[in-house]
Amino acid sequence: MTKLSFYGAAQEVTGSCFLLESPSTSSGQSTKILVDCGLFQCPKFCDIRSHDQFPFDPKEIEALFVTHAHVDHTGRIPKLVKDGFRGKIYSTHPTKDLAELMLKDSVMVMAKEAEREGGEVPYAEEDIGRVMSFWEGKNYHEKIQAGDFAVTFYDAGHVLGSAMILVETGGLPAGKAGKKILFSGDLGNPANPLLNGFEKVSGAEVLVLESTYGDREHEGIEEKKLLLERVIEKSVVKGGVLMIPAFSLEKTQELLWEISDMLRKKEVPNVQIFLDSPLAIRATEVYQKYYSYLNKAYVDKKSFSFLNFPQVHVALTADESKKINGAPAPKIIIAGSGMSTGGRILHHERRYLRDPKSTILFIGYQAPGSLGRRIQDGADEVMLFGEKVPVRCRKETIYGYSAHPDYAALFEFVREKSDTLQKIYTTHGEPKSSLALVQKLRDNLGIPAYAPKYGESVEI
Numbered sequence: 001m002t003k004l005s006f007y008g009a010a011q012e013v014t015g016s017c018f019l020l021e022s023p024s025t026s027s028g029q030s031t032k033i034l035v036d037c038g039l040f041q042c043p044k045f046c047d048i049r050s051h052d053q054f055p056f057d058p059k060e061i062e063a064l065f066v067t068h069a070h071v072d073h074t075g076r077i078p079k080l081v082k083d084g085f086r087g088k089i090y091s092t093h094p095t096k097d098l099a100e101l102m103l104k105d106s107v108m109v110m111a112k113e114a115e116r117e118g119g120e121v122p123y124a125e126e127d128i129g130r131v132m133s134f135w136e137g138k139n140y141h142e143k144i145q146a147g148d149f150a151v152t153f154y155d156a157g158h159v160l161g162s163a164m165i166l167v168e169t170g171g172l173p174a175g176k177a178g179k180k181i182l183f184s185g186d187l188g189n190p191a192n193p194l195l196n197g198f199e200k201v202s203g204a205e206v207l208v209l210e211s212t213y214g215d216r217e218h219e220g221i222e223e224k225k226l227l228l229e230r231v232i233e234k235s236v237v238k239g240g241v242l243m244i245p246a247f248s249l250e251k252t253q254e255l256l257w258e259i260s261d262m263l264r265k266k267e268v269p270n271v272q273i274f275l276d277s278p279l280a281i282r283a284t285e286v287y288q289k290y291y292s293y294l295n296k297a298y299v300d301k302k303s304f305s306f307l308n309f310p311q312v313h314v315a316l317t318a319d320e321s322k323k324i325n326g327a328p329a330p331k332i333i334i335a336g337s338g339m340s341t342g343g344r345i346l347h348h349e350r351r352y353l354r355d356p357k358s359t360i361l362f363i364g365y366q367a368p369g370s371l372g373r374r375i376q377d378g379a380d381e382v383m384l385f386g387e388k389v390p391v392r393c394r395k396e397t398i399y400g401y402s403a404h405p406d407y408a409a410l411f412e413f414v415r416e417k418s419d420t421l422q423k424i425y426t427t428h429g430e431p432k433s434s435l436a437l438v439q440k441l442r443d444n445l446g447i448p449a450y451a452p453k454y455g456e457s458v459e460i
């Protein structure tokens with residue numbers, strides 16, 4: 001039997017890491033592969049568990065397959081290499097480029113935090129160079145052989161280059177009867193116009209399924225656009241600043257595209273947009289490079305550009321960032337981090353949270369304990385840079401910009417596979433969300449579903 005162990009994202013949303021072991025041969029040989037090796041992220045971005053020893057020997061891992069570039073799926077890879085991993089790392093080409101950017105940024109953020117609050121950083125920037133030397137980009141649908149496993153990437157529609165990973169056990173090319181295990185990775189929100197949405201993959205018997213929003217419904221594609229339009233209009237009329245804390249990957253590009261499009265079509269009043277995040281600017285350049293991966297029905301090549309739009313201003317350096325303060329309101333500021341746990345958005349929040357004319361717009365999941373969640377939950381004041389800042393601005397939330405599917409889309413994703421599925425493991429969700437999804441899948445589809453805990457192993 002193949003053994004599957006859950007070493008992260010088990011009844012929580014970060015630290016994705018799954019180990020597959022093929023049965024031992026008579027000589028004691030077995031293949032071990034990993035799917036993802038992500039950072040555990042607490043609101044302060046330094047969860048101590050990311051420093052822990054791996055519960056397996058990294059030297060014995062033949063290959064690591066990466067679903068996508070977010071650090072909660074990649075952030076422990078440098079530690080894996082530091083601890084002895086010498087196998088191959090595989091992902092799609094855009095994921096490889098984006099992961100390098102994300103890892104470098106993550107090291108910088110952790111180093112700054114360690115300097116401020118003590119503690120150590122699990123790896124340094126030099127380690128990322130070594131990581132990249134093991135890393136090989138692959139195309140969607142290309143079959144990769146790793147010992148007893150055959151692995152294929154399929155488009156997950158979550159961020160540029162994101163993939164579901166189908167693992168076939170049984171030792172190809174010997175062709176022995178095996179099982180098909182599908183790791184959903186993080187799936188996309190079908191209402192995301194930039195990407196192609198998740199592909200159909202058939203034949204899986206076991207599904208390891210994300211459940212970030214296993215208990216929630218999002219707004220649809222038109223509804224979310226309308227909500228955004230209204231938020232921008234109100235904000236411009238009030239003459240304030242619209243702050244959008246946004247993840248650098250995907251949300252920023254989707255927002256930039258959507259707002260530029262509204263400005264082009266004069267659906268909203270003229271307003272300047274400031275993109276205040278070096279990582280987001282670099283990631284946007286990768287989107288431009290891999291244009292062919294985007295949704296061609298929506299993104300028109302002739303007019304396609306995220307950054308060369310007259311109203312869009314980018315701030316790469318700290319000086320350019322400071323200059324945004326001098327620009328007259330109304331204005332829109334898009335900056336990281338997406339949950340206000342760090343990054344340049346904090347400087348803007350210190351300035352404008354107290355301003356009743358300004359607005360803060362949340363466009364996705366805010367983890368419990370994060371500053372974003374506290375503001376969203378109605379805190380009267382928050383601490384920023386050691387200063388008490390009253391929260392008097394307007395607060396808005398649009399869930400439709402989430403990069404994850406809602407319950408209805410997740411359910412449909414599973415339903416179309418229900419003929420072959422024998423077991424589902426829900427991962428990458430808070431317990432409430434993972435367990436709610438388990439219940440709904442059991443009740444409505446009759447497929448055994450289970451939300452594993454950290455460190456659990458199952459036989460397949």
Ligand SMILES: [Zn+2]
Nearest residue numbers: 068070158186
């Ligand atoms: Zn993700």
